[in-house]
């Protein structure tokens with residue numbers, strides 16, 4: 001996911017617009033049972049901020065998929081992540097985040113993938129629910145309590 005930055009490096013333009021699609025397998029994001037199963041769309045811009053510093057801002061849009069944490073039905077949910085990051089020339093190996101939170105680049109290309117992936121991981125929820133008030137499965141008989149009142153006596157769950 002290398003972006004050519006010749007245009008802004010040479011001062012011909014202050015910023016360059018980016019509109020790209022990142023395949024799900026490149027993002028390789030999964031957290032517990034939640035994963036991203038569609039290409040992600042990134043729309044934003046790179047702006048030269050002087051001294052080789054380049055600011056990235058934009059929005060990442062994709063869909064995550066997984067199972068409802070309570071009743072285990074498949075759930076998909078849109079994810080929209082605002083991305084705002086800084087690239088500095090040569091300070092860190094490509095693809096890693098420096099102590100100050102910036103990303104390195106060398107030459108006239110920078111890699112969009114590491115900051116986009118890092119932001120996406122942070123945006124994923126701890127769990128998915130098919131709906132906020134999902135009743136879950138009965139721990140005694142396994143019935144879907146959204147569908148049936150099985151009548152089993154169960155201790156109150158502290159979920």
Ligand SMILES: [Zn+2]
Nearest residue numbers: 068071130134
């Ligand atoms: Zn559910």
Ligand SMILES: [Zn+2]
Nearest residue numbers: 138141150152
């Ligand atoms: Zn039951």
